[in-house]
Amino acid sequence: MDNNYNIDALLDTLEQQVRDWMQARGIADPLLVGIHTAGVWIAEHLQQRLQLAEEPGSLSVTFYRDDFSRVGLHPQSKPSLLPDVNNRHVLLIDDVIYTGRTLRGAMNELFDFGRPASITVAVLVARQGRELPIEPQLAALHAEPGAQWHIEVTGPQPLALAVVPRAAP
Ligand SMILES: O=P(O)(O)OC[C@H]1O[C@H](OP(=O)(O)OP(=O)(O)O)[C@H](O)[C@@H]1O
Numbered sequence: 001m002d003n004n005y006n007i008d009a010l011l012d013t014l015e016q017q018v019r020d021w022m023q024a025r026g027i028a029d030p031l032l033v034g035i036h037t038a039g040v041w042i043a044e045h046l047q048q049r050l051q052l053a054e055e056p057g058s059l060s061v062t063f064y065r066d067d068f069s070r071v072g073l074h075p076q077s078k079p080s081l082l083p084d085v086n087n088r089h090v091l092l093i094d095d096v097i098y099t100g101r102t103l104r105g106a107m108n109e110l111f112d113f114g115r116p117a118s119i120t121v122a123v124l125v126a127r128q129g130r131e132l133p134i135e136p137q138l139a140a141l142h143a144e145p146g147a148q149w150h151i152e153v154t155g156p157q158p159l160a161l162a163v164v165p166r167a168a169p
């Protein structure tokens with residue numbers, strides 16, 4: 001991958017995938033839900049591009065992280081903010097999927113708020129390296145830069161994506 005990926009092109013692709021998904025599924029009013037932090041920025045971009053009136057919800061996975069007992073509470077963790085999710089078709093949005101553990105936590109958190117009609121996962125970049133049986137239905141890009149690299153989305157203005165050396169554990 002390039003070190004500065006064209007995030008606008010990725011957003012264009014994801015927007016089109018969401019439009020196709022809405023049409024194929026007959027869903028006119030999906031509930032967009034972004035995962036803190038970068039997933040929320042991407043959800044906001046998609047809401048504007050799709051001209052959806054409803055603000056996206058946001059999910060914090062802090063309490064469902066499976067390394068919570070090891071890393072503890074992040075000082076900047078924010079609460080989840082969601083409307084009524086019951087019977088809604090939820091589009092769960094994140095920047096990157098790698099192991100799948102964040103999305104597992106996000107789905108746990110989401111079900112604390114109610115019972116959606118369906119959940120569809122959309123990401124900008126799907127890496128390889130899944131440790132759980134969770135796959136995005138929509139992904140603008142499938143790419144694996146290698147274990148020593150981290151795909152980092154920064155924002156919210158400007159939104160940018162870069163491939164940077166992975167920090168030492
Ligand atoms: O599939 P996974 O292995 O769980 O990795 C994907 C997650 O990693 C990053 O989040 P991170 O926890 O780094 O927090 P951030 O969103 O605040 O950067 C990214 O934003 C995804 O949410």
Ligand SMILES: O=c1cc[nH]c(=O)[nH]1
Nearest residue numbers: 096098149150151152
């Ligand atoms: O490359 C990666 C892997 C996990 N999470 C990220 O944000 N980037």
